[in-house]
Amino acid sequence: MADVGIFVGTVYGNALLVAEEAQVILSRQGHKAKVYEDPRAQDWALYRSGYALIVTSTTGQGALPDSIVPLFEAIKTLGCHCELRYGLIALGDSTYENYCGGGKRFDALLREQGATRLGEVLTIDASEAPEPESVSNLWVEAWGRQLPAL
Numbered sequence: 001m002a003d004v005g006i007f008v009g010t011v012y013g014n015a016l017l018v019a020e021e022a023q024v025i026l027s028r029q030g031h032k033a034k035v036y037e038d039p040r041a042q043d044w045a046l047y048r049s050g051y052a053l054i055v056t057s058t059t060g061q062g063a064l065p066d067s068i069v070p071l072f073e074a075i076k077t078l079g080c081h082c083e084l085r086y087g088l089i090a091l092g093d094s095t096y097e098n099y100c101g102g103g104k105r106f107d108a109l110l111r112e113q114g115a116t117r118l119g120e121v122l123t124i125d126a127s128e129a130p131e132p133e134s135v136s137n138l139w140v141e142a143w144g145r146q147l148p149a150l
Contacts, residue, residue, distance in 0.1 A: 001030040002147035005047035007039040009056030009068025009102060014132050015091050018124075019055040021133045022089075022140040026053075029144045038067050041074035049083040051147060053140075054106055057091040062098020064105065075109060084115040087143045089136055093126040118146050 004026055008019045019035045026033040033053075036043045044052070056068055064072055075081075088110075090103020100123045107121050122139045124132045 001032065002051045003047070004031055004033045004051045004053055004147070005043065006033055006035045006053045006055060007044065007068065007071060008035060008037050009054075009065040009106075010037075011057055011059065011065045011067075014126070015055045015057045015065075015089075018089060018091070018132050018136045019053075021137055022053060022055065025137060025140045026144045029141075029147075031144060031147060039071040041071065041078070044071055044075065044078075047084070048078070048081060050085070052084060052086040053089070053143070054086060054103070054110075055089045055091075055136075056102050056106060058093075058096075058098065058100055058102035060093075060096050062096070062101025064102040068102075068106075072106060072109065075113070079113065081110060081113040081115040084110065085118050086110055086115055087118050087122075089122045089124065089139070091124045091126065091132055095127055099123070099125070119143050
């Protein structure tokens with residue numbers, strides 16, 4: 001099955017909880033999955049020609065959390081990601097103007113660099129889903145079924 005890097009950007013821990021749940025689900029499906037709570041370029045390099053799941057929250061101003069900004073900036077300089085297949089879960093709060101802005105920025109960067117997104121971006125609204133994993137788990141199950149056997 002697929003080897004998946006799960007890259008997390010979190011402020012209060014909700015994105016990390018979603019990522020840890022995703023790791024369990026993907027592992028149950030037979031995939032190898034590893035969570036990177038403070039992801040760096042060297043972690044990303046392991047999956048650049050494979051599969052990545054990005055799980056990130058958004059600050060009130062629509063920015064990425066500090067924990068994932070170094071990775072985001074590094075990806076900008078790496079160039080083509082033409083072999084990367086990825087999924088993205090964006091957490092946010094629709095009461096803010098830039099709802100899920102961090103996740104949307106990450107998605108735009110990867111697409112701009114030629115990566116292929118598997119499925120649609122999952123956006124989770126904190127004002128409607130106080131337990132984001134209750135929304136993300138079904139999405140992750142479906143996303144994991146799209147990954148090929150190795």
